[in-house]
Amino acid sequence: MSEYLIGKYNYWIYVVLMMIGFYAMMGKRNLVKKLIGMNIFQTAIILYYISIGVKKGGTLPVAMEGTLRAADYINPLPHVLMLTAIVVSVSTTGVALAVLLLIWRRYKSLEEDEILKSIR
Amino acid sequence: MKIFGFLVALLTGGLLIYGIKDMPKWGDPNSPASLHVTPRYIEKTIEETATPDMVTSVLADYRGYDTLGETTVILTAGIACLLLLRRDNS
């Protein structure tokens, strides 16, 4: 059990973080809070990937002198994938902010309830 | 809506936790992810690309096409912001 909890604590942290973000996306009524939730959600996934790459006893993936052994370096692939995911997250946030500005221009509000009221 | 959101988040979290059981331990040097594809990236990076930084060599060479896609994503975001907030010649 302790192995389940402590030996895999990285997964627990990411699951909790992801649930926080997911709840903010689904439950909050303010559009900016939803966007923040989306960012937390994406960060949680990034954390998960990065934690895959870790090897105990490994150092950062820049080759040093001498022969290269795979066990000496942490796994570079998740880092590469997450550079992409970070960029995607930044881009999505940028577009979402632009859309929020458009919403603000039309309804002068970012509360979902008020917007829905003003539409009806 | 809040309760619904909470339940959905719990359900998703539960699903993910259910999957944790069969995952390798944190920092396990013998996990499949460390053994299958990446050894080549680590061991051959100097030999094949003359680039000591493995993240750079994977990012720009082995999986360079992903990076092209990712830069395109950035361009998309920039042009999209301009499309949404500005007129063409301003």
Added chain:
Amino acid sequence: MNTPHVQATILIILIPLMSSYAIPLLGWRWRGSAFFVALAAIGASTVCSFILLYTVLTQGTIHYHLGGWLPPWGIEYVIDPLNGFMGVAVCVISFLVTLSSKESVQKELPDKKVRFYTIYLLLFTGLMGIVVTGDVFNLYVFLEIASLTAYALIAIGEDGAPLASFNYIIMGTIGACFYLLGVGYLYIVTGSLNIADLAKLLPPLYHSKVVLIALAFFLIGTAIKMGLFPLHVWLPDAYTYAPSSVSTFIAPLMTKVMAYILIRVMFSVFQPSYSLEVVPLGVIMSWLAAAAILVGSIMALAQKDLKRMLAYSSVSQIGYIVLGVGLGNKMGLLGAYLHILNHAFMKACLFAVAMALMYRTGRRNIFQLGRIHRRMPFTIGALVIGALSMVGIPPTAGFFSKWYLILGSIDARNWFFVAVILISSLLNALYFFRVIENAYFEEKHGHLQEEAMTVVAGEREEVPLSMLIPIILLAAGILLLGLFNERIISGILVFALPPGF
């Protein structure tokens, strides 16, 4: 290996990608050039896609190693008959839809043309990138390109568009992130990202819970993206409020490409026996799909807005595709493949007609169409063909895909699904004949009469040829697909079936 045929695999992406970088540069000087560059790029892609389909059918699967690295290490493009078929479908429809969009964009977004076509071309690139790739993470990158562009394009529409787009951003990001989580879960147990490699590594791991959760997240993610019934909430608003040229482009293609991802994940990454029988997922999917078919049809019946009606009809048609996949037998899957193509044509035709109506009359309310056929006979003729095909009247394409789906349901010994398909056809008939009736006959609602008469009073006034010709071609395509469906099935689609069917 390095023959021109094979290089078409990359050119199909590279030409639109590089053209989309060129549009803003050219656009500063010649603003009118944006449309032509986009059209030319999509046209070149279309040519490539035909070359690829022909090569695949004659010489077998094409593998293209990007950067010259072998598959598990580098990224690989794989073209098999399913890819080739989807590529041709996406390209041809994009080409026709783009051709028809010129006047409508000029009218609705006159001061945003250059950037509009940049984003538009990037959306096409994203969709094609999803179709041709053989790497799950590369698929995610192109999925994000396609999604981001779609968010932006939807947000520039009319009044409710930004809010619809924001909801789509939230839902779409959840979908894409679930897909990414699925990739991560597969990566942690296999260490690979290549589809063929995963298919080889996964079978010994099928007992693992991680693989099961990965499959679940893949399915939920793609289901959100394609608007399967309980997760379709973003779809009607997004399609309704988007500019009409955008909904004409997104509605036929986006959801179909997402359905393609679903099929690819279920049958290429996992083995069909695992993905259909494990939970039992096939049963769950087909029941959800049946619910989607009924709910979509009923909701469509309640709409007055033509575009919103078509959007709900899309929800129901996605149900057909997923039903065919979930049935998990040869006939059902063939029906699903055929329906992807047919429905893309039908929806493109119908949305293009809606665009034409918007362009000429500025109206979308189906009760205000009184006798519009006198003014635009060809457009309304195309509407009739599209509607008949949606209902499933024999010579049109829609009949045959439904026929195969019914055969699949019978093979699965599930009479309920047969009943669902038949009932939904009836509902389709109800809501489409309402439109046709209003387009051909006199207006009955009193207070709208005068306005309607002014519409009728106009002389015959068709939409411009650049819009009319694609609409007619799409309508003709529906008839041709119906007539030659046997050729398509026996010539292409039977080779696209996963092994074991």
Added chain:
Amino acid sequence: MIIQYENVIIKTICRLLIPFLQLYAIYVLMHGHYSPGGGFQGGVMMGASFILLVIAYGLEEARRRISIKTLTIYACLGLFIYSGTGACALLMGANYLDYGALPLPVAHVPKIRALGILSIEIGVFLGVMAIMICIFLAIASFDTEEKS
């Protein structure tokens, strides 16, 4: 939204800081082969240095120095460098993005690959820098755009 703010300390510090930031950004770009870094990180830093300028000196100053038009050209140019490097390999008869086939006067193939990596990193750098500033300017100047 962002107006010019008369504060000597902020202005002076920004004036001192920005050149070093930009120098460091270029270092991160060029040193990406040997240490953590590369086109994205460098590009974002370069963009951040410009955003710092906007924060200290106001939008008007920024508009005088750089326009959206120039930025779009930079971004497209960067992506052209990237995809052009790949297409160059395609023209030399290899697969797309196969830097080993680039026509460079270096005998050692891995060295050519390293130079190919550098070339695309520069493309990424230009693109990311321009787009970061672009997004910032588009969002920050939303109100002023509205009035004009």
